[in-house]
Amino acid sequence: MRTMTIQEADKHFIHTYNRSVVFTKGEGMYLYDDQGKKYLDMGAGIAVSALGYSNEEFKQALKDQIDDLIHISNLYYTKPAIKAAELICNVSGMDRVFFTNSGAEAIEGAIKLARKYAFNKNPQSKGEVIAMDHSFHGRTMGALSVTGTKHYREAFEPLIGGVSFATYNDLESVKALVTDETCAILLETLQGEGGIHPATPEFIKGLRTLCDEKDIALIFDEIQCGMGRTGKMYTYQHYGVTPDILTTAKALGCGVPVGAFAATEKYAVAMVPGDHGTTYGGNPLATAAICEVFHQYDKLHILDHVNEIAPYLTEKLETLAEAHPDKVKEVRGLGLMQGMELTIPAGDVVAKALQAGVVLISAGTNIIRFVPPLIVEKEHIDKMINVLDDVLSE
Known part of the structure; x- marks a missing residue:
């Protein structure tokens, strides 16, 4: 259900974005909306929030x-x-x-x-x-x-x-x-x-x-x-x-x-x-x-961490692609900037992942862009992969 906050915003914003959620706070790899729902953020505000949220x-x-x-x-x-x-x-x-x-x-x-x-x-x-x-x-x-x-x-x-x-x-x-x-x-x-x-x-x-x-x-x-x-x-x-x-x-x-x-x-x-x-x-x-x-x-040795964790992200994305050859054409990228080219609209997958509590972003009409905070760990990647697997299986 759309909240009054979103209804009021739509009256006053110039409509250049298709927004859907009101986020109110963040902690580590997670964001929280105005209803208290928790989301794993794998978009980092479009590759901005490299340190995640609420670094003291x-x-x-x-x-x-x-x-x-x-x-x-x-x-x-x-x-x-x-x-x-x-x-x-x-x-x-x-x-x-x-x-x-x-x-x-x-x-x-x-x-x-x-x-x-x-x-x-x-x-x-x-x-x-x-x-x-x-x-x-x-x-x-x-x-x-x-x-x-x-x-x-x-x-x-x-x-x-x-x-x-x-x-x-x-x-x-x-x-x-x-x-x-x-x-x-x-x-x-x-x-x-x-x-x-x-x-x-x-x-x-x-x-x-x-x-x-x-x-x-x-x-x-x-x-x-x-x-x-x-x-x-x-x-x-x-x-x-x-x-x-x-x-x-x-x-x-x-x-x-x-x-x-x-x-x-x-x-x-x-x-x-x-x-x-x-x-x-x-x-x-x-x-x-x-x-x-x-x-x-x-x-935090961020560069070392990226070099350590990025191969895991690539491996998991490629395994996901192999499990859904009818939906995924290719995985490509460098480090913690990866793309998954789909045979279906990326926007639909991103929207369903959001409903399941994972924030993703697209690049163009058929590519999901993975640019998580650089503090991402294997457990976060696993959670995202599980959600994507469910979405792609629908």
């Missing part, structure tokens, strides 16, 4: 920062921002950071930085960008312009110009689009919304060589697949390749809205005062969250 030290760090200072403009320095920037640079191999409020804003900044670098070389540059088919980079106009799924873009055109789309994992399709005006090649190192497709080593390394030869910015979008989700702090570190510009968000703040784009010195110095800005980005509360997230990752 994380909460205390935020409370302490609130007592000191929540916001001051970027006309001044703050200690949390200085420390957070250092931490990101240390784990990513980048040299400089700009903090944003979200992943989409990080993409916007990354595109601007690549275009400014090209402009500095040639003020007549058209700043063309090559992105990937089936990619997803966000909903703002710039991020939407480089999102390689037509139905997301078409109602909002004209978008920013100079963008073309290559085939993911097809290096020759990228080379065919490169011109003297190309300033950046942008991609997710592991596609999320587009269906959970990992990049091949040949593709990533080939892009790095191509960008070096042509002096083109290589931009890796690690907003969803970064922050330890695949067993490295950033997925590109599996390939032994470093981008020129990196975007990061989601688990960076574990629920506190914060993102960043970072760059090597060569590109970072292209921007000067007046080129870019933000009111809230990198404020003391947001960057205090980043600092504590990194502290918790070290304390």
